[in-house]
Amino acid sequence: MGVLPPRTVEALRQTMTIYDRVRHVIPEVEWATFAEDVEAIVRLKKERNAIILAHNYQTPEIFHGVADIRGDSLALAREAAKEKNADVILLAGVHFMAETAKLLNPSRTVLIPDTEAGCSLAESITADDVRLLRQRYPGVPIVTYVNTSAAVKAESDICCTSGNAVQVVESLGVPEVIMLPDEYLAQNIAKQTNVKIITWKGHCEVHERFTADDIHAFRKQHPGVVVLAHPECPPEVVAASDFAGSTAHMIDWVGREKPARVVLLTECSMSDNVAAQHTDVEFVRPCQLCPHMKKITLKNIRASLENLTHAVTVPDDIAGRARQAVERMIAVG
Ligand code: 13P
Ligand code: SF4
DSSP states (O other): OOOOHHHHHHHHHTHHHHHTTTTTTTTTHHHHHHHHHHHHHHHHHHHTEEEEEETSSSSSSHHTTTOSSEEHHHHHHHHHHHSSSSSEEESSHHHHHHHHHHOOOOSSEEEEEEETTOOOHTTOOOOHHHHHHHHHSTOEEEESSSSSOOHHTSSSSEOOOOOTTHHHHHHHSEEEEEEBBBHHHHHHHTTTTTTEEEEOOOOOGGGGGOOOOHHHHHHHHHOOOOOETTTOHHHHHHHHHSSSSHHHHHHHHHHOOOOSSSEEEEEEHHHHHHHHHTSSEEEOOOBBBBBBGGGGGHHHHHHHHHTOOOOOOOOOOHHHHHHHHHHHHHHOO
């Protein structure tokens, strides 16, 4: 490293123990560009009595550097429901995650650093669409993925995530459900239950790009590689992989099985975050970036805590019904 300004040198000194967590995946010269923001965010969290919830797809300097709670969509919803002490909850993730945290914490300030951090699944369906589905399939319960707007959740009976979808579908005790909006998730879940599932045509723009041919190529190029896929991938991709599960299930699998070589068919930052903790595992990286998740940066997290922007709001007439759908999901356990 060349000569650094004294302020950066001091920030590097202050954040050295945090850097130790990501040393394996972030070079020291790159950490020098993060250190001042990390130091400022640590200070701002104390001043604001704020906590940061980060999804597994956040970059390592956020995920390991400044987050207090990390996890998949289910863990973030559960932890948001449990949160009792913080005045401010900042969601390092996408908008539907912040909205879910707000539903579960109506009296607290919930921040999203960039309101443009959306999701192709959440965009694929509206509350009007759900009302039409209810008319078309009277009496069939509607199970809605958390990757949706609060307005869509409000029209649903119960929410689910990729981590609990089978349990949620089976908890209803009915022969048939509508599951929306992710067609591939619904098709993958249908293979694990006797409940008939009516699907919608939404797709995750990240996971829909993986193909079964990709998997055959990885196996050829990287002998012995273990392939883990997210259930938002097309069914033929899940069928060609060795294990499929939510981001948290994939992380647990790597920790438990300690494969010598693994490829995670999901968003790119997952491999970086897991590699930071499992330095003995080789990660093969043909990953896909989520442009929405990548809208969150250390700089806009810092600005968000400084200015309390952007506070998430949900209209009262939607919030009550949407909260019920999320709370029903959490109650399934
Ligand atoms: P999970 O972390 O719940 O598996 O969800 C993945 C995802 O794509 C979130 O946007
Ligand atoms: Fe949405 Fe897919 Fe991005 Fe997750 S990875 S936020 S499901 S577009």
